[in-house]
Structures are given as structure tokens and as C-alpha cells.
Amino acid sequence: MTVATAQTAVRSLLAHPTGSVLGAEPGGTENAETYIRSGGYGEAVSPDRLLEAIDRAGLRGRGGAGFPAAVKLRSVRDGGGVPVVVANGEEGEPGSVKDRWLLRARPHLVLDGISRAAEITGAAQGYVYLSDPYAATRIRRALGEHPPRIPVEVVETAHTYVAGEETSVVRRINGGPALPAAKPPRPHERGVAGQPTLVANVETLARLALIAAHPDLGDTIATSTLLTLSSWRDAPLLVEAPYGVPLHDLAGAQGSADAYGALMGGLFGGLVGRDALALRLEPGALAGAGTSLGCGAIRFLAPGGCPVAVAHDAVDHLAAESARQCGVCVSGTAAINETLRRLATGTAGPDATGRLERWAGTLPGRGACGLLDAAAGTAGSLLRAFPEAVRDHLSAACAVCAGCPTTGGHRLVVPVPDVADLRPDPVP
């Protein structure tokens, strides 16, 4: 299986580019002057009116869970104390690049989103939380170019799969390790410094800022999304697409029009077969088909690849990234990974599918975070979407799997698109 090392391309699939997150020049870092010219950093508006506009537009979080943004904002606003807003740019999914691209290319859009969220919640302190050093440099520079309405601090962390989980974010900002904590309390109840805390994905905040600047385009802004599309061949693609586009059109845009399935939502939406590619990009439609968009990363399965190898890659990555806090996660991810490894090498016993099926049914929900759910879900989805491939692997070794190195998580990693480090101020 070939490793996709080609540079990630960037493209918009939006018919009307006004109100887009990709912006007019996605290949370079936007400065404050350009951002203000596009309508950003406008006057403070009535918090209630802005919240109403977000609610009406139906904006949902873009970090993975897809929770309604207005509900989250209200629960932080009404939580008592002095709220805190955190822009979460720690992108743990190996197949996703959109958050790092956004922080590098449009830092002011994210910072404007923090200010807008602070207006709604009454927050007195903001944070940008990330691990990407290039993004950190550009955010710090942007803070110097246009100081925000509330103090905003940049907090860096080590890049891991679980560092962006919302309780990990709060623990790290509070001075602890970037590891998930037991819930409750959830951050909106007691988060940074014990205060109600909005931990919002950076794309969610960017869309919030766009709705504040273009309230008449609220629906369009809330129903478009950034996606990282990849496959084992051709260059990965960062796109902004409207909801409603069929998945096979997205496959075609990435160069995988003949894809026979996909790994959805980073490592969180599981594997789907060819039929599912007729689905339209829309959270409800995907949920109805037993999958999800998660963070917007989709890896297409193009001919020449093997779904068992992809499932093994995914779970291998998850097993290596387990925070090793919950016994059931340590043993569960290791057991699923070993069974998939044996399947991939043609050495699994006849009871392998029964074990995978049992784990897929019993393990979700038993860890402190979603990592174990992702591993169990990947195994279950492989059995559902590709039963023939699994059966074939029980009876003979697979040539594609045999060509894969034994640890494959790195094959799922997509490179962040180039974002030129433009001078922040135009020459007079």
C-alpha cells in the first residue's frame, strides 16, 4: 500500500464564496487589515441577537461530536461564575488538517470567534489551545496586530490523539497533563480555574465569527464545512463543501471516483461500503446510515487497497495512542488490534469474527474518552461493511495486507497544506 506523501491541495466547492472559512487566499496567512476589510472585527452586537442568529442557523460544533453550538453557549453563559472561552485547535485525528490550516491561514477569524463567544457568554478570559508551533507563531503575531477585547493566552501542548478531548484541554490549561478526566463535571459546569468553560473547536468559532459578520448568510455558513479528503493514492485535499454534496462527488474531487468505500470521521465514523457513497454530506443522513462526519476527515478506499488493512491501521494507531488510564481501554484496544493484525496476516482463528463482534457490542462507553469506542466501532463497521473481505482473510493471507508494514498508523497521516508566512503588514 502506497503512503500518500503528496502535498495537500486546497479547494472550495462552495457556489457562493462570501462567508466562507477558506477565504479568498487560503495559501497565505491573512493579516488584520485584510480581515477587517472582509467585514471582520465588526462592532459588538447584541449577545442575545447573535445567539439567536446562531440558533436559527443551526450551527453545530466541528470538533467531532456535532453538538448544537447555541446550546453549548447558553449552558456556559448560564453556568454562574466568570466564564472562560477556549479555542480548541488541537487536532488529534491523523487524517485531519483543517484546524491547523485554519490557525495558520486565518488566525484573525478564530480570534474574532473567541471575542464573539465571549460577548455571548460573558467570558473574561480566552485561550487558544494547540500543539502546532507554526500555528502558535501566527496566532501570537495576530494577537499583536489586533489585540482582542478580552485577554487571550496561547497554551501549547504535545500532539497526541487525546490531547484535544475537552477534559484534556481543561486539565492542561489548569497546569495538569493533557489527559481525559472522568465526567461529570463537564467543562461547561466546572472547567478552567473552576469556571464554566466553553471548549469550542476553532472551525466552530470561525463560523460563529462569520455569522456575526454576515447574519443574512447564517444558513449557508452553518451548512458548509471543512473536510480533509484522502486515500492511499493521489494528493489529499482540504475542501470547504456545502451539506448535500454526495460522498461520491467528494471522492471524485480527491481523485478516487472509483472508491469502493470510506473510513469516515477520522477514526471515529467507522468504515462504510460503496452503497454509502451515494449518501449526501449531511449529519442526519450519515447518522441514519450508522456513520458520522466527526471532524470532517474522510479516507476513501480506492481499488488496490484493502479494508482489513485500513481497519488495522486505524486501530493500530488508536492502540498506540491510548492514554493508558483505563484498564478496559488498554486491554480492549490491544485485543482488537491483535485480532485485526492476525486477520491481516491470515493467521486469525475461526473465532476472530465472533470476538470482534462481541467487543464492538460491549466495549463502547466504558473508557473515560472516546478512543476505545473508536477502536470497537472500527472493528464492528469492518464486519458490517465488508463481510466478504473478512471471510476471505480467514481462509487465506491477503497480498495487500502482506505488503503493509506491521505498524501502519502513520499511513493515515495527512500533511498540513502549505500556508505561506506572508508579512503581516503591507508595505506602505
Ligand code: SF4
Ligand atoms: S479510554 Fe483510553 S485513551 Fe481514553 S482516557 Fe481511558 S485509557 Fe485514556
